[in-house]
Amino acid sequence: MKKLEKRARIFIIFIYLLAVTLFSLTFVYMPSLYRAGQNIYTVSLLSLFFIVSLMVADRFPIVYILRSSSKAEVSVAMALDIAIAFVFTPIVAMSLVVLENLIADAIHKKSWYKNLFNASLAAISVGLMSILLNRFFNVTIPFLSLYNMLVIVGAAFVYFFAETFILFGLLSIINKATFFNFWMENVKTIWVEIFTLIPLGIMIVYFFQKSPWMNLFLLPTFITIYYASMRRVQVEEETINALFTFAKAVDDRIPDTMQHSVRVANWTKNLCERLNLSEEQSYFITMAAKLHDIGKLIIPDSVLLKPAPLTDEEFNMIKQHPIKGDDILNHFSRFKDGAKIVRHHHEYFNGKGYPDGLKGESIPLGARIISVADAFDAMISARPYKNKMATVEEALNKIRKAGGKQFDPIIAEVFCQMVREKVAEDEYVKGKEFFPVLND
Numbered sequence: 001m002k003k004l005e006k007r008a009r010i011f012i013i014f015i016y017l018l019a020v021t022l023f024s025l026t027f028v029y030m031p032s033l034y035r036a037g038q039n040i041y042t043v044s045l046l047s048l049f050f051i052v053s054l055m056v057a058d059r060f061p062i063v064y065i066l067r068s069s070s071k072a073e074v075s076v077a078m079a080l081d082i083a084i085a086f087v088f089t090p091i092v093a094m095s096l097v098v099l100e101n102l103i104a105d106a107i108h109k110k111s112w113y114k115n116l117f118n119a120s121l122a123a124i125s126v127g128l129m130s131i132l133l134n135r136f137f138n139v140t141i142p143f144l145s146l147y148n149m150l151v152i153v154g155a156a157f158v159y160f161f162a163e164t165f166i167l168f169g170l171l172s173i174i175n176k177a178t179f180f181n182f183w184m185e186n187v188k189t190i191w192v193e194i195f196t197l198i199p200l201g202i203m204i205v206y207f208f209q210k211s212p213w214m215n216l217f218l219l220p221t222f223i224t225i226y227y228a229s230m231r232r233v234q235v236e237e238e239t240i241n242a243l244f245t246f247a248k249a250v251d252d253r254i255p256d257t258m259q260h261s262v263r264v265a266n267w268t269k270n271l272c273e274r275l276n277l278s279e280e281q282s283y284f285i286t287m288a289a290k291l292h293d294i295g296k297l298i299i300p301d302s303v304l305l306k307p308a309p310l311t312d313e314e315f316n317m318i319k320q321h322p323i324k325g326d327d328i329l330n331h332f333s334r335f336k337d338g339a340k341i342v343r344h345h346h347e348y349f350n351g352k353g354y355p356d357g358l359k360g361e362s363i364p365l366g367a368r369i370i371s372v373a374d375a376f377d378a379m380i381s382a383r384p385y386k387n388k389m390a391t392v393e394e395a396l397n398k399i400r401k402a403g404g405k406q407f408d409p410i411i412a413e414v415f416c417q418m419v420r421e422k423v424a425e426d427e428y429v430k431g432k433e434f435f436p437v438l439n440d
């Protein structure tokens, strides 16, 4: 927990306290252990059934890569949470999900604070839903009556908001992102699964009313949802990897600049950290850095590998690569923001760059960052049309001088300072990985 910054620690402690308060208030005001028709045996048997089901469901999480480097899990256990909130009284429902979370996280050896945070999150979301269901659901009228349906849907929404607000609240603090934007973006990634699992939870409850065994019919549906979601995540990952493979193909065409994009991405990642950008921003900018020259796929070898200065016509062809990169990436919804960064990575701060001649801060921040890292790596690498590589010191001097002309002066200055410090630490700069390769 010490690794977390102060705001995140305060938030986690607040959630613990909120869970303890909710539990205590429920204990005082709704202490009943049994719902109508239940006794110690039925409650014990049902508890065992749900704990085992939850633990099985938790073994099959769907892991999403959020719009930052962090990951989130959604599992079919969400449908079971809804059933638990309905089948039991609030105090039993909360105790059950806390117990299950503590056991599951202990098995997975998560750190104690994550473990307690997950348990508190479950206690709050399931607890609130259970309180609403126990208080407002009317057992004397049909389950499927409009009133009861509204109660169930309302309680499910409370659960959804409690879960996502608390989870993405913490992640937005850790990722230094604005809460609302972060919440919206991530809910967009996982809403399909969530809004499929909520009605399924309601169906479990309905079947429980009729005959609990009918729930076995839902098993194939759960399995289908799991595989369909996994496939969706897999396709998304494969798309990202396919694009990275294309970017690598561009790098590999020029033997002397092998791994250029990877190095530029590493410089970029470190530069973003220095500039104190949020994790979400730096993730996107670093992805764009990895793909910044993808548009060079369209440039023929005769131009790209020409061992002599380029003619005007050839240079115009090279100048098309940011536009082509933008075109390619625009086809992928996940890269739409990154596409604009790629388009503008050859703009100059004084407006004399290409392709659109943007000036100053109208050039996207990511493009201004990549532009410095790209130029530095190009200077210290051999290129087909030049035979002399600059030394690190020469390259840094050129970058500093170009601040305000080619580069954003602040970014250029921070970059030079960062590289000098690394050199002073006696790290390898040229020909080897300067920074650890990104986890991809």
Ligand SMILES: [Fe+2]
Residues within 6 Å of the ligand: 292, 293, 321, 345, 346, 374
């Ligand atoms: Fe480029």
